Amino acid sequence: MRIKADTDLCVGSGQCTLTEPTVFDQDDDGLVTLLTDHPDDQSAAQARHAVTLCPSRALSIVQE
Amino acid sequence: MTKSVAGELAGLELPVERGCPFAPPAAYERLREQAPISKVRLTSGGQAWWVSGHEEARTVLADPRFSSDRRKDGFPLFNLDAATLRQLRSQPQLMIGMDGGEHAAARRPVIGEFTIKRLAALRPRIQDIVDHFIDALLATDQRPVDLVQALSLPVPSLVICELLGVPYTDHDFFQSRTTMMVSRTSSPQERRQAFTEVRAYLDDLVTRKEAEPGDDLFGRQIARQRQNGALDHAGLVSLAFLLLTAGHETTANMISLGVVGLLTHPEQLALIKTDPGRTPMAVEELLRYFTIADGVTSRVATEDMEIGGASIRAGEGVIVSALSANWDPAAFKDPADLDVDRGARHHLAFGFGPHQCLGQNLARMELQIVFDTLFRRIPALRLAVPVDDLPFKNDAVIYGAHELPVTW
Numbered sequence: 001m002r003i004k005a006d007t008d009l010c011v012g013s014g015q016c017t018l019t020e021p022t023v024f025d026q027d028d029d030g031l032v033t034l035l036t037d038h039p040d041d042q043s044a045a046q047a048r049h050a051v052t053l054c055p056s057r058a059l060s061i062v063q064e
Numbered sequence: 065m066t067k068s069v070a071g072e073l074a075g076l077e078l079p080v081e082r083g084c085p086f087a088p089p090a091a092y093e094r095l096r097e098q099a100p101i102s103k104v105r106l107t108s109g110g111q112a113w114w115v116s117g118h119e120e121a122r123t124v125l126a127d128p129r130f131s132s133d134r135r136k137d138g139f140p141l142f143n144l145d146a147a148t149l150r151q152l153r154s155q156p157q158l159m160i161g162m163d164g165g166e167h168a169a170a171r172r173p174v175i176g177e178f179t180i181k182r183l184a185a186l187r188p189r190i191q192d193i194v195d196h197f198i199d200a201l202l203a204t205d206q207r208p209v210d211l212v213q214a215l216s217l218p219v220p221s222l223v224i225c226e227l228l229g230v231p232y233t234d235h236d237f238f239q240s241r242t243t244m245m246v247s248r249t250s251s252p253q254e255r256r257q258a259f260t261e262v263r264a265y266l267d268d269l270v271t272r273k274e275a276e277p278g279d280d281l282f283g284r285q286i287a288r289q290r291q292n293g294a295l296d297h298a299g300l301v302s303l304a305f306l307l308l309t310a311g312h313e314t315t316a317n318m319i320s321l322g323v324v325g326l327l328t329h330p331e332q333l334a335l336i337k338t339d340p341g342r343t344p345m346a347v348e349e350l351l352r353y354f355t356i357a358d359g360v361t362s363r364v365a366t367e368d369m370e371i372g373g374a375s376i377r378a379g380e381g382v383i384v385s386a387l388s389a390n391w392d393p394a395a396f397k398d399p400a401d402l403d404v405d406r407g408a409r410h411h412l413a414f415g416f417g418p419h420q421c422l423g424q425n426l427a428r429m430e431l432q433i434v435f436d437t438l439f440r441r442i443p444a445l446r447l448a449v450p451v452d453d454l455p456f457k458n459d460a461v462i463y464g465a466h467e468l469p470v471t472w
Contacts, residue, residue, distance in 0.1 A: 011168075011418045012175025014425050019409065021180075030175030053409060055420035057126055 002038055002062040003047060007031045009058035016059060019050035032058060081458045085451075086325070086353065087400060092116060092388040101374040104383075112140040112362075112381035113374060116388035118395035118412070120372040121361075124384055125417035127371070130363035132419060134161045139364040140381030156298060158306050160419060167418060173288055174303065174422065177227075177281050183425050186226065190430060193222045194437045201442065208448030208469040212320055215434070216468070217243050220315035223430060224308055229280035230269065238265070246313045248455075248466045266304040270297060311423050314356060317457070317464025318427065319434050322350040324465065326435065328451050329402045333439065336404060340436050346404035347431045352411035353402050356463040358387035361415045386412040444472040 003023065012030035016023075022043050025033045039047040051059040080089040095102055100117025101124075115121050124130055134141060135157075159170045176182070197215050221242045222235065230238050244250045244258035270282060274295065277283035282300065289295050326333040326346075336343045361384040365376045376382065389412045391399040396408065414421035421427070439445065447454070448469035455466040 011171060011420065012178065012422075013414075013420045014178065014180050015409075015420075017180045018425065018428075026179040026181065028176055028179075029172070030177070030179050049409070055126065055416045056418050 004060045005032045006058045009056045011056040015053040016050040020046040023047045085456045088387045101372040115384040118389040118392040121384045121389035129367045138379040138381045140362045208471040211468040211470045216316040216319040267301050270300045320465040320468045321354045348408040349404050351413035352390045352408040355387040355390045355413045
């Protein structure tokens with residue numbers, strides 16, 4: 001599973017960072033940055049949860 | 065009082081009073097069972113779509129074909145009186161009423177102020193503020209104490225002072241005026257007066273920051289604006305006012321109701337007392353359970369569309385009920401149970417879509433610190449009156465408690 005983040009859509013709610021801080025971070029301007037786009041087995045479930053919580057649909061899962 | 069006909073509810077007067085006092089009005093459940101999106105008639109005149117299902121609420125709030133512009137025809141302003149409406153339409157647009165690119169341009173410069181990292185730096189100061197008011201509580205011999213005045217209102221007020229960079233010498237003024245703005249004991253004239261004074265104060269504060277920009281929220285906004293060209297003084301004053309109004313009474317109400325929720329569910333309170341690691345999830349559950357800002361997330365359709373079985377036409381108003389969505393059993397099993405362990409992060413208490421609450425993570429932190437500290441330092445805290453005798457804000461746009469007499 002690969003995570004994609006679209007910073008043009010990001011509204012800086014911080015939901016992703018709050019949910020899985022090993023995968024998602026925020027830059028100084030509050031926009032999402034990915035610490036990894038391939039979450040490991042331990043963080044995959046929470047990363048998926050973060051994708052569903054994103055209010056601006058800036059996150060998506062790319063099937064590989 | 066009301067009779068439903070083929071998905072329509074005649075004369076649903078919004079806002080509707082809550083039930084018991086925790087549960088949503090019974091009409092909400094009836095409407096949701098009929099259809100996740102249904103047409104309602106508003107007693108204030110006209111009709112609007114009523115979105116009561118959790119998934120449908122997310123869909124509408126994330127869909128750019130709905131406008132947040134309160135000045136547009138068809139926008140369902142069911143909870144505002146004519147005078148407030150006129151005032152709203154004559155004032156410059158706040159961020160919450162903007163759409164698309166205009167909204168992004170207003171919100172983007174500010175979101176860096178509310179990152180998890182930046183807020184974490186505020187944590188020790190917020191802890192100090194909470195401890196300060198709990199020290200005062202413990203120092204008094206008076207019983208019962210009204211927790212609304214002693215803790216719920218002053219904590220978020222001082223946190224906003226911190227955020228806006230209000231100098232310490234002005235804290236008492238800010239504290240007293242912001243309390244007067246929202247207190248039931250103030251007369252309408254006192255409330256208007258306090259409102260005007262706060263507005264003038266914020267205008268003056270922004271002017272002072274422009275002369276001497278420091279390393280705070282306004283200092284950074286001013287630097288950013290100067291870098292990009294022109295300084296927008298009026299925009300900064302509006303931002304200050306928005307941060308105050310959005311972050312003060314709302315947080316205060318959640319503090320009060322959260323305390324009521326925990327005190328009336330001692331088994332849930334025991335869970336966070338023995339394991340404060342659970343407090344963040346308890347906060348999410350309390351936010352879901354009370355959903356104090358219900359029907360605030362209204363929209364108007366800008367195109368014809370089909371959503372959740374409803375044919376919505378351009379120009380029609382849509383009221384998204386976050387409270388109904390947060391009690392939708394399809395999203396939250398046994399929604400009437402207050403269950404701190406349920407995992408309630410997908411609640412819509414902060415809204416959804418591009419307008420989702422800017423200060424949500426600040427609110428989360430304030431609530432976590434207040435609940436943890438209050439019940440750790442005053443473990444014997446209890447309501448001084450039966451819960452049914454508490455004066456809940458059934459008449460207000462934002463739900464809460466006017467007073468919360470507690471003792472220990």
